[in-house]
Structures are given as C-alpha cells and as structure tokens.
Amino acid sequence: MSDMLQLQDISKSYPMGEERLQVLKHVCFSVQKGEFISILGASGSGKSTLMNIIGCMDTADSGRYQLDGTDVFRLEPGQLAMLRNHKIGFIFQRYHLLPQYNVLQNVMMPLLLRGLTHRQAEPIARESLARMGLEDRLKHRPSQLSGGQQQRVAIARALVGRPALLLADEPTGALDTATGREILRLFQELNRQGHTIIQITHDLTVAQAASRVLHLRDGVLTAQ
Ligand SMILES: Nc1ncnc2c1ncn2[C@@H]1O[C@H](COP(=O)(O)OP(=O)(O)O)[C@@H](O)[C@H]1O
Ligand SMILES: [Mg+2]
Numbered sequence: 001m002s003d004m005l006q007l008q009d010i011s012k013s014y015p016m017g018e019e020r021l022q023v024l025k026h027v028c029f030s031v032q033k034g035e036f037i038s039i040l041g042a043s044g045s046g047k048s049t050l051m052n053i054i055g056c057m058d059t060a061d062s063g064r065y066q067l068d069g070t071d072v073f074r075l076e077p078g079q080l081a082m083l084r085n086h087k088i089g090f091i092f093q094r095y096h097l098l099p100q101y102n103v104l105q106n107v108m109m110p111l112l113l114r115g116l117t118h119r120q121a122e123p124i125a126r127e128s129l130a131r132m133g134l135e136d137r138l139k140h141r142p143s144q145l146s147g148g149q150q151q152r153v154a155i156a157r158a159l160v161g162r163p164a165l166l167l168a169d170e171p172t173g174a175l176d177t178a179t180g181r182e183i184l185r186l187f188q189e190l191n192r193q194g195h196t197i198i199q200i201t202h203d204l205t206v207a208q209a210a211s212r213v214l215h216l217r218d219g220v221l222t223a224q
Pocket of ligand 2: 047048049
C-alpha cells in the first residue's frame with residue numbers, strides 16, 4: 001500500500017501575550033490509501049488546528065506535509081485552494097449545507113466551482129445522492145430534512161468530486177446515537193469501497209468505528 005498523506009514533525013503555535021501557545025508538538029503520522037482512521041482528543045487538545053492543516057486550510061510553523069504526492073507547504077494560496085477542492089471532501093458536525101439551495105444544488109456546488117457546467121454537474125450530483133439513498137429528496141431544502149438526511153447530503157457533496165481523502169470533523173456530533181451509528185456504518189461501507197477516511201472526534205466509541213485510532217493529547221499525537 002502507498003501513503004495518501006504523510007505529516008512529519010508538524011508544530012503549530014498561536015501568539016498568547018508575549019509568549020506563544022504551542023498547540024501541536026512535533027506531530028508525525030501517515031495514512032495509507034484505503035485506510036479509515038480516527039484522531040481522538042479532548043476539547044482543547046488541538047484537533048481543529050490539526051484538521052485545518054490536514055484540510056489545507058492552514059499551514060504549520062514547521063514540518064512537512066505530503067498529500068497524495070504533493071508537498072503542501074510549498075504551494076501558493078491559490079494552488080492550495082485548488083488542491084483542497086480536488087483532493088479533499090469535507091464533512092462537518094453541522095453539515096454546512098447552503099440553506100437557500102435545494103439538495104441537488106448543494107451537491108452540484110463543488111463541481112460548478114471546478115468549472116463544470118450545470119448540464120455536466122447534474123447527472124454526477126444525482127448519482128452521488130442516489131448512492132446515499134436520497135434520490136427522492138432532490139428538490140427539498142436542507143431545513144426540510146432530518147439531521148441524518150442532511151449529513152447524508154453533506155456526504156454526497158463531499159464524494160461528488162471523487163476526492164482522494166474524506167475528512168470528517170465530529171460527523172456524528174449533532175446526531176442522536178442511532179443516527180450517528182448509521183453514519184458511522186456508512187463510513188465503514190465507503191471505506192470498504194476504497195475511500196480513505198480521516199475522522200476527528202472527542203468520543204472514544206465513535207473513534208472505534210475506524211480501523212486505527214490515533215490519540216491527540218495536549219498537541220502530542222500517539223498511537224492508541
Ligand atoms: N486562532 C487561535 N489563536 C489562539 N489560540 C488558538 C487559536 N485556535 C486555537 N487556539 C487554542 O489552541 C488550543 C487547541 O485548540 P483547537 O485546535 O481548537 O482544539 P480542539 O479542536 O481539540 O478543541 C486551545 O487552547 C485553543 O484555545
Ligand atoms: Mg475543535
């Protein structure tokens with residue numbers, strides 16, 4: 001198997017008065033293509049900071065990050081945005097769907113941002129929604145759906161551009177236990193189909209749905 005991503009000696013700090021608050025401390029890990037891993041950590045341990053770096057939304061103070069063969073920290077901001085759009089599908093705790101658009105339009109959005117026309121984007125978005133069992137909800141607004149359905153729309157949107165990596169931040173955090181379990185089973189199924197998935201969570205039970213759990217404690221990452 002080959003690496004999907006590799007982080008080497010990643011450190012990140014924020015200014016705090018005269019000092020700096022060290023949030024990530026020499027973080028090293030790699031994820032192979034086809035893996036499903038969880039990063040588990042308590043509130044304040046540095047999860048969001050690490051997720052922003054993995055998701056190419058922020059850079060580190062030092063260290064190296066290779067994503068699917070690209071040396072991420074060498075890129076200009078425009079190239080970084082392009083890499084993010086092409087390589088990563090994001091899934092958030094509160095879905096982040098656009099409320100003024102219907103389900104189909106939400107899922108078409110990443111393709112339109114890539115420059116596809118409506119005609120090109122629509123059948124691809126429909127197929128992605130059908131995979132999530134939502135083919136009969138295309139014209140609904142997000143607010144007309146349950147939390148679990150909204151998260152499945154968000155997963156359809158994350159998958160529509162065939163990203164190399166699915167990156168999920170507390171994907172079950174806003175859902176009841178049974179619906180959360182359904183979403184985790186969906187991730188396991190997507191993983192069996194070959195998708196590489198990283199989920200970030202504070203919940204051990206949720207983390208254990210993955211095949212490998214890494215633990216973040218005060219900015220230090222260790223295998224569990
Ligand atoms: N932009 C920022 N400026 C200053 N401190 C920050 C910033 N972002 C996060 N922090 C601090 O870094 C630590 C880790 O935060 P975060 O990565 O959000 O952790 P988590 O997502 O695990 O709760 C916290 O102490 C937080 O207050
Ligand atoms: Mg956080």
